[in-house]
Amino acid sequence: MPLLRKPPREDEDDPRDPFTASPESRFRRRATLDLLVGLGPFGRSRRGAPPGPGPGPGPGGDARGRRRSEDLGRRRRKEEPGGSKRGSWLRLTVPTPWGQRGAGAERGGTGDGTDGTGAGDGDGAAQGTDGRGKEKEKEKEKEKEPLSVLEILELIQRRELEAADEQILALEAECASPGRHARDLALLHRALQAQLWAALAEAVNAARPLPLLRSVVRVLQREEAADRSPARAPAGLRPRRLRQRWHEAAARAAAERLAQAAAAGGGALGAELEALGARVLRDLSAVRAHVAPAFPAAYEAAAVYARGYHRALAERLGSAARRALGVTELYVLLEWSGGAYGREVLGNPEVGPLLQALGPPLPPETQRSLESSCISAVKAKVEAALAQELQLSEDSWAEEVTNQELQEGLATRVTGLLRAHVDRAPQISAEFGREMAQSLLGVLVTFLHSFQRKVERFLEAPNDSTPTDGTGARAMALVNCCPTFRSFTERLAQFGHPEGEELRRQAQGALDKVTRSCNQVLTQRLFEDLKPYFNKLMKRKWVTSSDAFDSIVMLITSFAQKLCPLHPEPYQVLVSEVHRRVLLAYVRPLLSGRVVCTSAKARARVAARLSDEARQLRELFSRLDSASPWLDSVVPRLRELLVLEDTAALQMEVGVLARDFPDVRREHVAAVLDARGLRSPSARHEILGVLRDVERGGPVAPVEPASPSRHRAFFAELPVPGAGRCLPFQLPRLVPMARLRRRRPRL
Numbered sequence: 001m002p003l004l005r006k007p008p009r010e011d012e013d014d015p016r017d018p019f020t021a022s023p024e025s026r027f028r029r030r031a032t033l034d035l036l037v038g039l040g041p042f043g044r045s046r047r048g049a050p051p052g053p054g055p056g057p058g059p060g061g062d063a064r065g066r067r068r069s070e071d072l073g074r075r076r077r078k079e080e081p082g083g084s085k086r087g088s089w090l091r092l093t094v095p096t097p098w099g100q101r102g103a104g105a106e107r108g109g110t111g112d113g114t115d116g117t118g119a120g121d122g123d124g125a126a127q128g129t130d131g132r133g134k135e136k137e138k139e140k141e142k143e144k145e146p147l148s149v150l151e152i153l154e155l156i157q158r159r160e161l162e163a164a165d166e167q168i169l170a171l172e173a174e175c176a177s178p179g180r181h182a183r184d185l186a187l188l189h190r191a192l193q194a195q196l197w198a199a200l201a202e203a204v205n206a207a208r209p210l211p212l213l214r215s216v217v218r219v220l221q222r223e224e225a226a227d228r229s230p231a232r233a234p235a236g237l238r239p240r241r242l243r244q245r246w247h248e249a250a251a252r253a254a255a256e257r258l259a260q261a262a263a264a265g266g267g268a269l270g271a272e273l274e275a276l277g278a279r280v281l282r283d284l285s286a287v288r289a290h291v292a293p294a295f296p297a298a299y300e301a302a303a304v305y306a307r308g309y310h311r312a313l314a315e316r317l318g319s320a321a322r323r324a325l326g327v328t329e330l331y332v333l334l335e336w337s338g339g340a341y342g343r344e345v346l347g348n349p350e351v352g353p354l355l356q357a358l359g360p361p362l363p364p365e366t367q368r369s370l371e372s373s374c375i376s377a378v379k380a381k382v383e384a385a386l387a388q389e390l391q392l393s394e395d396s397w398a399e400e401v402t403n404q405e406l407q408e409g410l411a412t413r414v415t416g417l418l419r420a421h422v423d424r425a426p427q428i429s430a431e432f433g434r435e436m437a438q439s440l441l442g443v444l445v446t447f448l449h450s451f452q453r454k455v456e457r458f459l460e461a462p463n464d465s466t467p468t469d470g471t472g473a474r475a476m477a478l479v480n481c482c483p484t485f486r487s488f489t490e491r492l493a494q495f496g497h498p499e500g501e502e503l504r505r506q507a508q509g510a511l512d513k514v515t516r517s518c519n520q521v522l523t524q525r526l527f528e529d530l531k532p533y534f535n536k537l538m539k540r541k542w543v544t545s546s547d548a549f550d551s552i553v554m555l556i557t558s559f560a561q562k563l564c565p566l567h568p569e570p571y572q573v574l575v576s577e578v579h580r581r582v583l584l585a586y587v588r589p590l591l592s593g594r595v596v597c598t599s600a601k602a603r604a605r606v607a608a609r610l611s612d613e614a615r616q617l618r619e620l621f622s623r624l625d626s627a628s629p630w631l632d633s634v635v636p637r638l639r640e641l642l643v644l645e646d647t648a649a650l651q652m653e654v655g656v657l658a659r660d661f662p663d664v665r666r667e668h669v670a671a672v673l674d675a676r677g678l679r680s681p682s683a684r685h686e687i688l689g690v691l692r693d694v695e696r697g698g699p700v701a702p703v704e705p706a707s708p709s710r711h712r713a714f715f716a717e718l719p720v721p722g723a724g725r726c727l728p729f730q731l732p733r734l735v736p737m738a739r740l741r742r743r744r745p746r747l
Contacts, residue, residue: 149184156191159199161215164192165222172226189240192219197249200291204253204305207286213294220246221296243299251308257283258312269320269329273336276316277345280309284351306354314361321366327381330374331424337362338428371432375439378421382440385417386447394454397474411481415488418444422492437495441503444492448485448510455514459521472522476565479518482511483569519574526559527581538589543605549613553620556582560624576628579621583631584717586617590638591671591718598677603642606675610639633660634714641669642676647683654690663716666691 147155147167155164168188171181196216203210220242227239261279265272287305295301320333341361346352360367393410418440426433455478459471486508493504533555536548556578563571589595597603614635622629637657644650658664666688673684 149188152188153191156188156195159195159212159215161192161195161199161212161219162222164188165219168192169222169226193242193245193249196220197246197253200246200249201253203291204257204283204286207282207290209290209294213291217294217296217299220299247304247308250305251311254283254305254308255312255315258309258316262316269325270332270336272320273332273340276313277336277341280313281345281348281351284309284354285348288350288354302354306351307358310355310358310361314363317361318363318366321362321370325373327374327377330370330377334367334370334374334428334432335424337367338432371428371435375436378436379439379443382417382421382443383446386414386443387450389413389417390447390450390454394458397458397478411484414444414447415484418488418492434495434497437492438497438500438503441489441492441497441500441507444485444489445503445507445510448507448514451481452510452513452517456517459517472525472562473565475518475521476563476570479515479570479574480565480567482515483567486511486569515570515573518570519577522563522574523578523581526555526578527585529555530582530585534585534589537586538594543609546613549616552582553616556620556624572625572627575621575624575626579624579626579628579631580714582617583634584714586613587634587638588718590675591668593671593674595675596677597642597675600645603676607639607643610635610642614639630660631714637661638672641672647686650687651690654687658691661714663713664691665715668715668718 149171152164152167152171155161155167168185171188172185174181196219199210199212199216203213223240223242227241257279258276261275262272265275284302284306288302291305292301317333317337323329325333337360346356362370389410421436421440422433425436459475459478489504489507489511493500530552533548533551536542542548559578560575563574566574595606597606614632617635618632621632637653637660640653641650641657644653654669657669669688669691670684673687678684
């Protein structure tokens, strides 16, 4: 059973501590690096110096409270009998420059105990040349001996790296056991590596060539050579793989450099990313210009540092991506990784080639995740902003605001909110821009449906305090928003997303409904005023007097003058709608049997009136810039059916009418033949036979009364006189038909 050592008292020195033990006990113990790490420049001793005279704070001691290694070495040499030499592991001499050991360190004493001052036996001249020769031989022997652990540490501290590495290799050759000596060697290697990596980091930071780099490279080469022949070193000491550790040290140094740059950003993500890019560019430029040339080509030093900085940058960006980022920060991160990094760093002619083969700093899955998060955040933010904007705009509709204020407060601001993201997203990537446009198109469609419902509700039940003229002005202001929304919808759909076409149709449908509602409000008063004058057309007095038609033209002209606030697109849509409805109201009496011509002279008079009024209508709507000039041919075609006498000519004219207006039916042509007084069954059969092929194609679906895109639908909106039907019961008494027959004007 081993004996337990009694711990020292507080007033006694610890014999295990070479700095607190008494001088008498110090020389009896071997000093290793584990106990001497507090010496010199390598740190402080574990305990303070004992009180009293000697080394310590004060005029005669070390100000840091530790003994100096040379004092320990001198006392030890004095007390050893015969001045015999100890092994390199035990010798604690004064740290001297490499190659000067012995000559200056032990000049103060000799091996026989004298102090070398000539006071020995009094005949120094008699000793003469023999003494000096022995001293020189001693010095040469000492110079060939390996240095002690502390002396090697001093070399490392002074950055005499090649000399220190040479001595470490010599100590490895002397080390025969993997015990305490192996631990000392491991500590020496750690200290040497720390200086190697520090020198490399300083070279990168200084951005200029340093002479020490050559020593660093030679140490790496020497260590690799030692790894290839590990027979001289004890088991476990080799291989040390210093090149691999250099790769790891370069990566650690890159991470530290980027951490310092990020900290200088002040917490703002944009400033942090800008600082990271500048640091990567500066450091890799310094590596390429000053560090890499010191290494052999086989070391690929520039590629090693490029990988380290790329990995460190990817870690910094990944850490930023895991934060809770807002819309602005998401854009900043995506724009930097997808744009600024490529332009400023990868686009650099010196640094770019080193990093381009390493791929983007953010992995593709992280990039897609950030893009998806950005799209979701933008969608939520824009939806809330648009809902608020629509509510504020609706509250102002009943107030006294101008058309300009209402339009700028809604369409311009809404599209401005969307345009900021539509313009920004494609700069990151085309795919991201397409996905952002699709998301914003869905947001816009939802907004337009809400806008449509609010407009319809407002126009159907306006505020009682708002006059009718004010309602018309607000209707024009609301319909003026549609062109801006329509063009922006087209722009979003042009990004080419597969689902964009359906959303585009939905948006256009909502805007068409808003246009119809506003046009209905704007034209309602006009057609109420026109109705009495249309009722006077196609009567006996109409053939000889143009008063009713002149009033119609005057009312339409006056109405058009009030449409100046409308933008060109809604103005043309409204004028085209008025053009269509005016011609429907003009043709309807002719097809309803209000006039019947009994002679060729009467037909000529009616045809002349129709021709003159058709010309005036054509000129009127041409001045108003109607977008439906095809409507001008309706009345002239019907006029030709009244004046032509030849059956073949009538058949040809019916064919032309069916070509220009595909929705015309036999009932419409039959009503015109009734108005011209044609009763011959055979002639009617031949003329109406032209339209049989048209009818076999099936009935034309009716078109909504105010659809802006109507594809030349006209006759489908005119009522067709229906054929008589048999009643399912027997009438008890028939009223004479002469009383029920409506009197028709016969011309």
